[in-house]
Amino acid sequence: MSETPIEPEPQPSPQPSSQPEPDRGLQPPPLLQLPLPPEALCQAQQEIQLQSELQLRPVSQQPHLSSQSESQPESLPELQPQPQLGEEAKSAWINHRRLLLLLLGSSLYAAILGLLYYTQQDLRTESTGIKQAGTVTPCLSPACQRASARLSTSVDPFTQPCDYFLFTCGSDSPAPATGGRQRSEGISSIPQGQRKRAVRSERKRGSQQRKNTSLREDRKTALLQYLREILESNNGSTGPAVQKAKGFYHSCLDTRSIETAGAEPFLTLIQKLGGWAGSGQWNQTDFNSTLSLLMRDYSTFPFFNLYVGKDPNEIARGTTRKYIQIDQPDLLIPIEWNSKTQKSQAETQTLRPFLALSQRYLALLGAPSSSSDRHVGIFIALSSELAVAAAPLPHRLLKGQLYQRMTIQELQTQAPAIDWLRCLQTAFHPHPISQEDHVLLHNLPYIVQMSRVIRKWLNRHELSSSGPLHTYMVLNLLHTFTPALDSRFSETDRNFSVALGNTDGVAPRWKRCVLETEKGFDSILTHLLDERIAHREAEEIVLNIFSSFKSKLVDLKWRDQTSQQFVMNKIQSLTPRLWTETEIPSEAELDQLFSKVTVSAHGYFSNYIQLLSLQQKRRNKLFTQTEGADILSVTPFLLGNEVIFPMGMFVPPLFHPTYPRAMNYAVLGSLIAKDILHLLLPDIHSQSETVQAVGECVWAHYLTVTEKTGRGGASALSAAQQQEVWVQYSALQIALQAYHQSLKKHPGDTSLSGFSHIHLFLTSFSQVNCDSDPYREFLPLEPSFLITVICAKSELCPTSLQCPNKTQQHLLPSC
Structure with a gap:
């Protein structure tokens, strides 16, 4: 289904911070630092102009010129050469003419300097991707139209900066560090009118999310949905093996025949x-x-x-x-x-x-x-x-x-x-x-x-x-x-499961059928998925994220030289790569492999027997073959000295080659960064002082913004919570730096829903982090709150996320 994107809204231009920054204990990566603000460059320009003006005149005339220009500004229009004047008048005319020429030259010089400055600023703006929404091309592909519709259901953090940290992605789980209270109880600390507006926004958002839960579901569900689309489509490979896999899937969906067979x-x-x-x-x-x-x-x-x-x-x-x-x-x-x-x-x-x-x-x-x-x-x-x-x-x-x-x-x-x-x-x-x-x-x-x-x-x-x-x-x-078998058997199992206390809902039929198809036809699904994966774009984002990850390690403060050397040697020895088509059978090989398999259009039970036989053959192959990447895998894993990224990671709605790169890096890029940090640095808290410092810094921002400083519910973070806060915050920084690296190599990016570049990046990040997270229990705050921390002292953000009634927020250090 295709939706029409919402009308683009004007994007506010980045505003420089008016507050002087204190000394930063933890500097952000170099790519996250912007040029000097316009005020500083303007002051430097004036000094250069004054120096040039003074150098154009003899030293003896400089004081005289200055006093004359200040004492007789109104006489300049009347200074015309008169032949009747004597030598003294001629000398005065020459002096005034020189002054006029000097002023005109200085003005022209200042204009050239200004033109060069704004040209340089525009080039820098283009190189970093921070441009006005109206100067970039909107993405209108079908995938972008669907993404735009999903994005329109999210709250833009830059339109409601004071309320944004209250939103909880519809989660009812209590925060570990709030004494068991719900995170949404932060609403009670704001004025009544603002509280009502936040409650209405939260209810509206919850209703919208119930209508569209695809982004809140985990990555495995996104992959299953994509495989469903492949199995139900008529595009791509049409060989016998592919048709058998699709035939099995459709026979699984044929519940009428299954019920009739009993x-x-x-x-x-x-x-x-x-x-x-x-x-x-x-x-x-x-x-x-x-x-x-x-x-x-x-x-x-x-x-x-x-x-x-x-x-x-x-x-x-x-x-x-x-x-x-x-x-x-x-x-x-x-x-x-x-x-x-x-x-x-x-x-x-x-x-x-x-x-x-x-x-x-x-x-x-x-x-x-x-x-x-x-x-x-x-x-x-x-x-x-x-x-x-x-x-x-x-x-x-x-x-x-x-x-x-x-x-x-x-x-x-x-x-x-x-x-x-x-x-x-x-x-x-x-x-x-x-x-x-x-x-x-x-x-x-x-x-x-x-x-x-x-x-x-x-x-x-x-x-x-x-x-x-x-x-x-x-x-x-x-x-x-x-x-x-027919529904009587599945209902019997379901009743037994409920009696044991399992209250999970019943999975939709299509999802069960995709999972059953994968059990016997996994190599065919891998082939079909490989045909649709944008390998070049996927490889680029993996390499940029991994490069940014390694540069992040350089900034860490280690507890000792041994720990640093061990971790750095481990990381430097690893090579990231996609699970590519070189390990995937060709269509001809698949046809040969499944040549003896027969699939009945309306006989799911007999098809299921063949599926079980295929599972036995798949098990036997493990004696002589290296087990490949699980097609349902959605997180990276180690294989020798390689970090393997399965193809199942690069599917919509988390990734699409036509998406603006800002969205791909914010959504999948941040998830990849978190995966890498958890995979390669499982115990980084015991080896780096930075983890504790960043965790405490982010937590201080949270306590100040939510006005919980000094209250009984604001306890200190545990070591596991500090590490997870560092992981999530570092993942955001890594993804943002990788996005800048991408823009350096390929300037320009498209927009979505009127948002572009950093605005789109951060808004997309806030949306995807409503996704389920296996480490969520260790995170004492909402992942989207990290946007307020990264924007607190940065000029990257389109607008400030500081709230007027949070007077202490501007005093907090950068994390």
Whole structure:
């Protein structure tokens, strides 16, 4: 949908600060400093003019000329040469003529100097991008029109400088440093009329945000939305593999066909596996045979999890070998950890909802009511026994239970109920596996206990006809296939989730379908995404942000030389780069790879079975191939000596090649800067004195502006809060400096909604920082408040953000 941008508003010109600046403890980067104000240049110009005037006359005549010009200003028009005058009159005429010529020359000289000054100022203005909105070209692309519509729903910080710090992006979470009060309570510290205006603005903004939540949602949602547009479009690649991926996605959206099919496709699958005792028809299939098929063909792991990965103990030695990893399963029954007994147990308050879930499952599968209760009881009992040996990750890490190495033959001795060689060979077919191969276990006590439980239930002859282990596997298989079944199954899962206290809303169908498509067709989606990414623009912003980041480190005050040298060597050894098309299969390679996959237009269940098979093949490839960047990744990561930036970062609404660069750098640039700081400097607070100083400085601005200085709620910041304030503020500075670097190389930029350059940059920054932030809990103020700090002592901003009733704000230092 395309919206028409709002009418451009005149942009105020930058005004120099009238207040003298105190000594700055922390200087901003050189690129953030502006030229001298016009008053200083004007004074210098007058001094140069006076010097030139005095040098044009002999020294003996300078006092006489000065007195004469001051005493007889009105006689100049009458000074015309008269032939009747004597030598004295002629001499006077010559003197006055020289004076007149001198004045005219001085005026011409001053005019030339002024013209040169304003020409230089205009060139400087163009080089830094701080120009009037009317002199730049507005961006009218479809992407910019949508961005303009989103921007119009935001509050321009420069039109409401006194209220701007009150806005909270609609968040109801209390600030850690305000004693539990809501951030919006700052409204009470301003006059009544202004408070009402702020409340009305906040309510209006909240209503607008509910209408348009795309920018408030996280970056993953933005990527999923972009992938949705790709899957629903008819542009780009049209090869067989691409059509299969799109066909799978559309069959997922075809809820009418899914509802019509009901549970019948799953019941047919059960019969293929030998039936089950719950329906009264079961041919008593072999336990290990059924388990192997579930793992290989249907990605279902009822008793333990399997995946492929490296041994971290070998990574330091440069070994790239991959091992089968065996972990405890994701149990269906909710469990809780008992720290006293050091064991897990089923949660008492959740047993009743879990019982209702199990009963509903059997009813939907058509199990006779006469035997349903018995099967449900067996399922819950078996689940509870398996849960006892499960343990949370922190406990296993503390006990050294992760990455325990042993051969498959040794594992067979430890847990004999499972035919390990047979199961692993089937699950990872066609990868060769032998008894001497090593595997890595992540909870050996659970594996041993699981084997004992299975052997006990296999030897209970009175239950042999009930097939308790087989029923347990069937219900786990049902959980795997719930996304491919009609709404009755998903509603059952939803009711159980609500009973456990989960109040999250249901994800829209399109989002679920994009996620399911990615599980099996990730390489195709990566190819489609790569076709649409503007690689040159993305690479430019990454390199400029990384360069600005490195220059920021130079300005830090380190606690000791060792820390500085360690961090600088680490950063200098890294190279930033995009995850480019060199690692992505071509369309022909994809067609070959998916040649045996068939997709039905109205058979989502059969398509889903093929999806699970594709997942198994994807898992097997990890033995021989380096795992690529996850297509759903939206943050940078380290790969050797490279900082990799996934393509999923460079999608609308956060980035678009047609956006004004001010918007791209403010939005995605600031996010990239934060990502880099968190990735590469996780513990910078312990190594640099600057972190604490900047954190305290920004916090002082916040306390002064919100008038909380000296109040009980204004506590000092913790070390984690100081670091996060420094990270967020530094990210803004880094992005702004990178934007200036971009303008130096390519002068000129477009405008949006009547805003351009710094005005657009800061307004866009305020909007994107209403986005969710994984580190938000450590930030005691709104990210958009950082604009008031950077504008407090800077002439970069279009207008001042100082409030008249905040008399102490101008006394605060620059941060």
